[in-house]
Amino acid sequence: MYLVRSGAAAQFEQLVLEYGQNPIELMQQAGLRQAQFRDPNTYIAYPRLAGLLEIAAQRCAQPLFGVVLAQRQTLHVLGDLPMLVSREATVAEALARVNQNLYLHAAGVALEVQPQGEQVRLALSINVQSPHGMQQLMQLSVAQLAMFVCSLLNISSTALTLHLRQPAPAGQGTDARSSTLPALRFAESFDGVVLKSSQL
Template structure:
C-alpha cells in the first residue's frame, strides 16, 4: 500500500466545517481514519487521501478546495523534507532538494525538475492514474510551490506556464489569479515552469528555507483557520529532530517574540512545554511502534540529553517503559 503522511490533511477539518459539512463524514466516505484529521504523524493510504480531497470538494461544493486548503498550509507540512532543503544556497537548489527528498514524505507522490531553455519544469505525479482523481491534489501542490517561490521572488511572481492533465474549470478566473494566464489543460503531464532568473535567487539567511518559512507563516497568520497552538504544534513536530527545537526557534518561525508566543499560548489555555511534551510522547509511540530505531536513537531524536531521561519521561506519561511499550505493540 502506498502511503502519505497525514500532515497532508492539515487544516482540512476546519476548512470543511466552514461549509457546514462534517469532516468525519468525508473521512468515512474516503476510508480515511478520522484520527488523521487531527494527528499529523500518521501514515495514511495515499489513494484514500486523494479520494478525501475529491469527496471534500464535491461535498462542500467547492471546485477549488485544494487551492483553499493550500492557503492554510505551507511547506512545514513536508516535515523533514523542508529541513533538508533549508541548506540550499539558491531557490532553485532548495526546490530541487525538496523534489529529491519527497520520498521521505511519501512513496505515492513524485516531484521532479526537468530543465528547459527558459528554466525548470517541475512535474508532479500521483498514484491516481485518472486525472479526474488528482485535480485537488495537483492544484494544492502547485499552490504550495508558488507560495514558496513568492516568499523569495515577491507576490507578483507567476510561473512561466502551468500544464494540467485535467480539464479546465468552467471559469479560468481563479486559476489565472493563482497561476497567471499561461495555462494549458488536458496535457500529458502536470508541469509548472519556474524561470531561470527566479531559480537563481539566493536564499537570504544562513538558515535559508527556515527564513522563507517565516515569511510564509507571517502571511498565513492573518487568515489561517488553524488555532495558534495548532500552528505551534506543526512547527514543533518539524523541528523536533533538529538541534533548534526550543521556544526561541518556534517563536522565530512564527515571526513573534518568545514572550508573545508564551502569552498567546496562555490565552489558549496551554504552554510551550505542554505542546512539546505532547509531541514527544506521540512521536515516541510512533517510533517505538513502527520503526526499528533503538531506544537511545529515539531519545536523541526527541532531544533528550540521556536515554534514562527519555525512559523516565515516557514511563511517567504512559505507565510503561519504552521497551515494554514496544514489546506490547509488536505482540
C-alpha cells in the same frame, strides 16, 4: 501502497466546516478516521487522501477545493522538507535535495526539473490511482509546490501560476475563498509551475 503524511491535509476540517459540511462524515466515507489527522506525522494511504479531497470538493460544491485548501496552509504541511533544504546554496540544489527526500512526505511523488530555454518547468507526477479521481489531490500538491518554491525565492505565495493538466471546472468557485487564489491554467501539458532559469 503509497503513503502520505496526514499533515498534507492540514486545515481540512476547518475548511469543510466553513462550507457547512461534516468533515468527520467525509473522512469516514473515504475510509479514514479523524484520529489519523491528529498527528501530522501519521501516514495514511495516498489513494484515500485523494478520495477524501474529491468527496469534499463534491459535497462542498467547490471544484477548486484542493487549491483553496492549500491557500490555508503553511510550509509546516511539508514536514521536515523545508528544513532539510534550507542550507542549500541555490534553488536548483534545494529542488534536487527535495526530490531525494520527497518520500519522507509522500511516497509515489516525483518532481522533475525540465529546462525549456529561458524557463524551467517544475513538473509534479503522482503515481497513485483513486477510484474517486485525482484532480483535487493534484491541485493541492501543485499549490503546495508553488508555496514551497515561493518561500525559497522569497516572493509572495501567490506569485506563481499553477499549471494543471485537468480541464477547467465548469463552475469555478465564485465565493470569497476563491478570490484570493493564485492564477490557474488548465488543460496544460504538465502539472506544476514555471520559473525563469535565472531564478534557479
